[in-house]
Amino acid sequence: MKLKYILGAAAALALNLHVGPTMAQQSENTLRWTSNVSLTTVDPYFNYNREAMLLNGQLVWDTLIYKTSEGEYLPLLATEWKWVDDQTLEFTLRDDVVWHDGEPFTVNDAVYTFNYISDAENGVNVQSNVNWIAGAEAADENTLRVSLKKPFPAALEYMSTLHAIVPDGFFGDTGQAGANGRLVGTGPYKLAEFVPGDRIRVEASDVYFDGSVKGQPTFDAVVYRTIPDTSTQIAELLSGGVDWIWRVPPDQAEPMSSIPGITVSADETMRISFLSMNLRDIEGGNPLQDIKVRQAIAYAINREQIVEQIVGEGSKVIQSPCFRTQFGCVKDANSIGYDPEKAKALLAEAGYPDGLELKMTSYRSREWTEAVSGFLNAVGIKVSASVLDYSNARDRVVNNQVHMLLGDWGSYGVNDVSALLNNFFTLSEDDMAQDATVSEGLLTAAQTADTDVRMENYDYAVRRIAEQLYWYPLWTHPTTYAYAEALEFQSHPDENPRFFESKWADQ
Amino acid sequence: MLNFILRRAGIGVLVLMAVSILAFALTNAAIDPAAAIAGDSASADDIQAIRELYGFDRPLHIQFFAWAQDILSGDLGQSYRQRRPVSEVVMERLPVTMILGASAFVLALVVAIPLGILAGLRPNSWIDRLALGFAVLGQAIPNFWFALMGIVIFSVNLRMLPASGSDKWQSYVLPAIALAYYAMPTLMRLTRAGMIDTLQSDYIRTARAKGLRPPMVVLKHALRNAILPLVSVAAVQLGMMLGGSVVIETIFAMQGIGYLAWESITLSDPPVVQAIVIIIASFYVLLTLLADIINAWLDPRLRGR
Numbered sequence: 001m002k003l004k005y006i007l008g009a010a011a012a013l014a015l016n017l018h019v020g021p022t023m024a025q026q027s028e029n030t031l032r033w034t035s036n037v038s039l040t041t042v043d044p045y046f047n048y049n050r051e052a053m054l055l056n057g058q059l060v061w062d063t064l065i066y067k068t069s070e071g072e073y074l075p076l077l078a079t080e081w082k083w084v085d086d087q088t089l090e091f092t093l094r095d096d097v098v099w100h101d102g103e104p105f106t107v108n109d110a111v112y113t114f115n116y117i118s119d120a121e122n123g124v125n126v127q128s129n130v131n132w133i134a135g136a137e138a139a140d141e142n143t144l145r146v147s148l149k150k151p152f153p154a155a156l157e158y159m160s161t162l163h164a165i166v167p168d169g170f171f172g173d174t175g176q177a178g179a180n181g182r183l184v185g186t187g188p189y190k191l192a193e194f195v196p197g198d199r200i201r202v203e204a205s206d207v208y209f210d211g212s213v214k215g216q217p218t219f220d221a222v223v224y225r226t227i228p229d230t231s232t233q234i235a236e237l238l239s240g241g242v243d244w245i246w247r248v249p250p251d252q253a254e255p256m257s258s259i260p261g262i263t264v265s266a267d268e269t270m271r272i273s274f275l276s277m278n279l280r281d282i283e284g285g286n287p288l289q290d291i292k293v294r295q296a297i298a299y300a301i302n303r304e305q306i307v308e309q310i311v312g313e314g315s316k317v318i319q320s321p322c323f324r325t326q327f328g329c330v331k332d333a334n335s336i337g338y339d340p341e342k343a344k345a346l347l348a349e350a351g352y353p354d355g356l357e358l359k360m361t362s363y364r365s366r367e368w369t370e371a372v373s374g375f376l377n378a379v380g381i382k383v384s385a386s387v388l389d390y391s392n393a394r395d396r397v398v399n400n401q402v403h404m405l406l407g408d409w410g411s412y413g414v415n416d417v418s419a420l421l422n423n424f425f426t427l428s429e430d431d432m433a434q435d436a437t438v439s440e441g442l443l444t445a446a447q448t449a450d451t452d453v454r455m456e457n458y459d460y461a462v463r464r465i466a467e468q469l470y471w472y473p474l475w476t477h478p479t480t481y482a483y484a485e486a487l488e489f490q491s492h493p494d495e496n497p498r499f500f501e502s503k504w505a506d507q
Numbered sequence: 508m509l510n511f512i513l514r515r516a517g518i519g520v521l522v523l524m525a526v527s528i529l530a531f532a533l534t535n536a537a538i539d540p541a542a543a544i545a546g547d548s549a550s551a552d553d554i555q556a557i558r559e560l561y562g563f564d565r566p567l568h569i570q571f572f573a574w575a576q577d578i579l580s581g582d583l584g585q586s587y588r589q590r591r592p593v594s595e596v597v598m599e600r601l602p603v604t605m606i607l608g609a610s611a612f613v614l615a616l617v618v619a620i621p622l623g624i625l626a627g628l629r630p631n632s633w634i635d636r637l638a639l640g641f642a643v644l645g646q647a648i649p650n651f652w653f654a655l656m657g658i659v660i661f662s663v664n665l666r667m668l669p670a671s672g673s674d675k676w677q678s679y680v681l682p683a684i685a686l687a688y689y690a691m692p693t694l695m696r697l698t699r700a701g702m703i704d705t706l707q708s709d710y711i712r713t714a715r716a717k718g719l720r721p722p723m724v725v726l727k728h729a730l731r732n733a734i735l736p737l738v739s740v741a742a743v744q745l746g747m748m749l750g751g752s753v754v755i756e757t758i759f760a761m762q763g764i765g766y767l768a769w770e771s772i773t774l775s776d777p778p779v780v781q782a783i784v785i786i787i788a789s790f791y792v793l794l795t796l797l798a799d800i801i802n803a804w805l806d807p808r809l810r811g812r
Contacts, residue, residue, distance in 0.1 A: 038770045040588040047588075123560050125545055127553040176590055196589050196596070197770055198762050227671050227760040228769065235658045235670040391542035391775075398551070429551050 029220040031487070031499060033244035034227045034236060038197045043177035044164040045117055045124045050495065051224070058214075059202050059222060059499060061164035061185035064091050064110065064144075065156065066213045069492035071325060071415040073160055074213045077105065077186065078144070086151040086449040087134075089159075091144040097209045099167055100190035101182060107138040112168040114146055122175065128423075129162055129412075151447045153454060154327075154416040161413055161496075188217040188500050200224045218503035237262065237482055244483040246497065250312030253480045264482045266314030269495040270323045271410035271477040273364070275301070275372065276424070277470060278403050278432040287358070288403050292350035294469035297404070298336040299343035300379040306371045307475045314478025320462060321421065321471040325493070328417035328445060328458030333466035334473055343379040355380025362386075362406035363393040369406055398429045405432065408477060413494035417458055418446040425465065433470035508803065515799050519792035523785070527578065530784040531571050534777040539563075544587050544775070561587065578785070584778035588771070593782045597764060603673045604756070604763035608748035610679055611686035615744065619691045620734070623698025624725065627733070630703055638699065642692035654685040654758045671760035682759045686752055690744045697740055701733030708732075735805060742798035743791070750787030 037051045044057035064078040073081075078091035097105035114136035117124050124130050132155070134147040148155060165186065172179025183191055186209075189202035201224075204217035225242065227233045234252060236242045238259065248256065248264070257264040275297070277288050287293045303317045322329035347355065358381055362369040366387045373383040383404075388396070396402045411419040424430055427439045438461045445457035465471050481497075483489055489502045541558035558564045577584055583593035626638035661681060662670035672678045705711060706729055714724045756765035764783055771779035803809045 038774060040586070040770075040774065040776075041590060046590060120556060121560075123557065125553075125557075127545075127556055131552075195762070196599075197767065198760075225672070225760070228766070228773075229758045229760070231655055232658065232671050232758055232760060235655075235663050239663045239666055239670055241662075241670055391539045394542065395539070 029504060030223060031219045031221075031244065031502065031504075032223045032225065032242045033499075034225045034233050034242045035246065036226065036228045036230065036233070038226045038228070039200060039224070040196050041177060042183070042191065042194045042200065043166070043170075044162075046175075046177075047125070056200055056202065056224065057162075057164045058187065058496075059189040060187045060191050061166065062097075062187050062212075062214075063160055063163055064093075064165065065160045067157070067160035067415075069494050069496070071327075073156060076213060077110070077165055081156070083449065084145070086153075087148045089146045089148070089155060090139065091146070093142050093144055094209065095142055097186050098207050099182070099186055100184040100205055100207065102207065103167070103182075103184075105165075105186050106168075107141060107144050108168045110144045110165050111136045111138050112170070113163070113165045114144075116166075116171060117163070122171070129158055151449055153449050154414060154418050154446065157414040157416050157419070188212070188214050189219075189222060192221070198226055214498075214500040218500065222499055234482070237484075240484075243487055244481070244489065244497075246479055246481045248480040248482050250310075250478075250480065253312070253482070256482055261485050262482055263485050263487075263489075264480065265491060266312060266478045266480040267491040268314050268316055268476050268493055269410070269479050270325070270413055270415075270493055271408055271495065272318055272321075272323055272420075273368070273406065273408040273474040273477065274321055275472040275474060276397075276405040276407055276432050277472070278397075278400070278405075279470070280400055280432065280434060282400060282403070286403065287350070287352065287356055290350045291469065292346045293352070293356075294472075295336065296343040296346035296350065296379065297376060297381065298334075298469055298472045299339045299346065300381065301372055301375045301472070301474075302338040303474055304338065306368065306375075310367050310371050311475055312478055312480070314480065315475050317475050318473045319466075321465045321473045322417045322462060323411065323420075323476065323493075326411065326415050326417045326420065328455060328462065330459055330462040330466075333463050334469075336469075336472070340375075340379050347380060352380070355382060357382045357384065358403040359383075359401070360385045360404040360406060361388060361393045361396045361402045363388055363390045364406070364408055372406055394430070397432060406474075410477075410495065413496055415494075417462065418442070421461060421465070422446055425461065425470070433465070433468070435464065435468070435470065438464050438470070511803055511809075512796075512800060515796050519796055522792055523788055526788040527575065527781075527785055528571070530781045530788075531574060532567075534780050535567060535570075538772075538775045538777055538780075540587060540775055540777050542775075574781070583782040586771075586776055586779050588774050588776045588779075593778050596779060597767070597782055597786065600762055600764045600767045603761055604749055604752065604765060607673075607679055607682055607686065607752060607756070607761060607763055608745065610683040611690065611748050611752075612741075612745050614683055614687035615690040615694055616741070618687070619694035620698050620737075622691075623695040624702055624730065626695070626699040627702025627706065628725065635699075638695060642695050645688055645692035648688075650685055650689045651754050651758055653688055654681065654755060657681045657685060658758075671758075673759075673761040673763065678759070678761070682752075682755050682761055685758075686748055686755050690748065693740060694737060694744065697737050698734060701736060702729060705729045705733040735802070738801050738805075739795075739798045742794040746787075746791040746794045749790050 035051050037049045039047060039052050041047045044052065044061055062077050064076060065081060066074045066076040068074065077097060078093055080092040082090055084090050093107055099105060114133055116122055117130045118133035118135060120127065132148055132150065132152040134149045136144060136146045139145045167182050167184060169180040177183060188205055188208045190205045192203040193201035201221060203221045208216055227236060230249060233245045237245050253264050253266060256262055277294050279289055307315045307317055320330055320333040324331060360383050369385050369387050373385045376383050397405050409420050422442050425433060425438045425442055427434060441457040441461035445454040448454055479495055481491055486505045487502060488505055491497065541554045541563050545553045545557050586593050586596050589596055622638045626635040629635055658670045661668045668680050669678050711724060711729055714728050753765040753769050756763045757769045768780065768783045
């Protein structure tokens with residue numbers, strides 16, 4: 001694949017192309033964007049891709065409340081909300097909202113949505129996004145009451161980003177979006193065309209409610225197309241076939257940034273990479289059970305160099321096993337830096353003066369994996385690395401077949417460490433450390449509404465994970481965007497491109 | 508002749524059975540559909556819940572027999588991703604692949620056969636060298652590179668043709684050329700070799716001695732025999748174009764079954780992958796059977812084999 005990018009860029013530059021996006025889309029006030037994700041369902045619950053849940057989800061549908069990239073909650077379909085107790089949330093709903101077909105939005109729609117998604121039988125893909133909801137009921141004609149199965153302080157994080165409200169009866173008996181004949185939302189754009197796996201066209205709604213934090217639609221239409229090949233996406237942007245692409249490979253971003261009419265920007269996201277160390281018993285012994293070996297691994301890796309030369313612009317080295325804006329994240333929990341001599345000394349102290357052999361798996365990037373392996377090899381740790389897809393890499397972790405996992409997690413943009421650490425340190429089969437005290441701290445924090453208690457427990461868990469080097473925090477992931485220069489676009493660290501904020505410069 | 512056809516059809520059915528077992532076993536070995544459906548952020552409990560909901564926790568042979576029974580009754584199953592019947596998903600995509608495959612096939616034949624005839628008529632001449640050079644390039648250049656160069660020149664630079672999509676006829680031009688270009692060398696070389704061979708045979712010498720005009724000799728007498736081997740190879744090439752255009756359809760984001768195959772593999776949607784493998788295998792079996800029948804019709808000696 002990399003060869004393709006290089007060849008493509010080389011040919012484009014060699015031909016000295018004078019390219020720039022056409023102005024047609026601007027005059028039609030349409031935004032056309034593409035990504036490699038094939039959207040096979042249009043609803044926001046049976047497609048876990050960010051493209052579906054956050055983009056079309058938030059253009060066509062609305063959540064009860066809205067979360068800014070700084071983590072502030074603002075009213076959307078609900079004007080007010082409060083915790084009645086630590087297992088009950090109450091929302092006062094707007095009474096001036098209508099669906100795209102003109103029918104009024106009522107509390108029954110919200111009740112249906114929460115009761116449908118929380119029923120495990122209905123099979124929402126990511127159950128952990130919804131399985132803490134017990135159900136919902138109407139307290140009166142404008143008040144929604146959502147009951148939780150257990151205290152879950154991060155509830156509003158999920159409800160403000162992932163829980164789009166759909167019309168009553170939306171999934172019908174078949175479970176398909178719009179099975180009730182009403183494939184409509186309350187969002188600023190209405191669904192105009194959906195070709196599974198190919199395209200989604202949404203058009204400005206003329207009934208969107210005034211006073212929404214999303215504002216009135218700025219485009220007449222927004223069109224999403226799936227283009228699986230990155231080179232073709234770039235070609236479409238250069239030839240004016242699309243206006244916006246993202247996740248541009250770093251080696252392509254640089255040549256593109258010099259092309260007139262194209263803006264390239266790389267921004268940090270909430271997704272972090274980490275080196276997870278396996279402390280469980282492994283047949284034949286596990287050297288990683290000795291903290292000196294784990295420290296040697298950490299000292300051996302030059303994260304700054306990897307970030308600068310491979311991961312690329314927008315990425316930063318992190319010193320804590322979490323993203324800094326997440327609730328519960330302790331800053332600078334780890335102080336280890338690159339020191340290969342110290343790494344060798346620690347290995348010798350641990351009884352491995354001639355080095356040792358370890359197995360590692362990863363699922364994101366071959367280049368990153370090779371870079372980490374290279375630094376470890378340099379201090380005498382021979383790494384047998386396998387780059388797999390996520391589920392197979394996870395299988396190796398679950399089946400205790402590797403010493404290390406070079407992993408990453410985006411937390412779904414949820415600004416709470418429970419969305420990150422609770423997946424990996426609560427004694428589940430994904431937990432390579434199996435530290436009962438960390439697990440207890442995380443579970444206590446996740447099930448308590450008291451902020452001080454939560455912070456105290458997270459503080460303990462985060463510091464322990466860092467100090468014991470269960471995870472060696474590596475870097476944040478950048479996302480590189482490339483788009484037509486005339487498009488006003490602002491990116492956010494939660495990796496959520498808010499197209500309702502964008503517009504063409506002359507509109 | 509009927510015995511011959513039945514024998515060949517029987518072999519085709521056996522091939523299809525073997526392919527279906529392989530398709531089922533390999534997709535199950537390669538994909539954990541529960542983990543794939545649940546997504547990157549799913550917990551172990553999420554995955555287990557999906558495993559039970561879809562019946563992935565049943566023994567593999569029981570899943571296979573249930574699946575095979577459904578296939579035999581014409582039910583290709585339900586797409587885990589699209590939450591609708593696989594047959595519906597596949598039928599939506601088939602026309603694009605058919606049009607692309609047929610266009611590329613016709614283009615390949617229209618270029619390769621005349622070029623092969625010209626090269627065969629004048630071995631070692633400049634036109635022969637040109638044709639052979641063209642064939643070497645066709646075999647040496649990876650088709651994805653050829654496709655990308657086509658996009659750079661005709662879409663980015665000249666802006667004559669769209670870089671992707673399958674919603675207008677212009678979208679088919681670059682992919683059809685890229686697909687045909689890959690198939691042309693084999694067809695051209697076979698035509699050339701067949702022509703050289705046939706033109707040296709006695710009956711051609713006789714035809715010439717009788718004073719027939721050269722075009723008549725070449726087109727009516729030589730070509731008919733020279734292209735016999737082409738029939739079998741062309742059938743395989745057409746099968747390849749209908750089923751093997753995964754790379755081209757993916758590069759050009761064309762909504763055909765090749766792209767659907769790629770999409771279903773990356774999205775881990777085994778029922779669609781299995782259905783596509785069986786459909787493509789059926790194409791091959793049918794085309795090979797057709798080629799066998801045509802060859803047997805042209806050359807009765809083959810019927811006894």
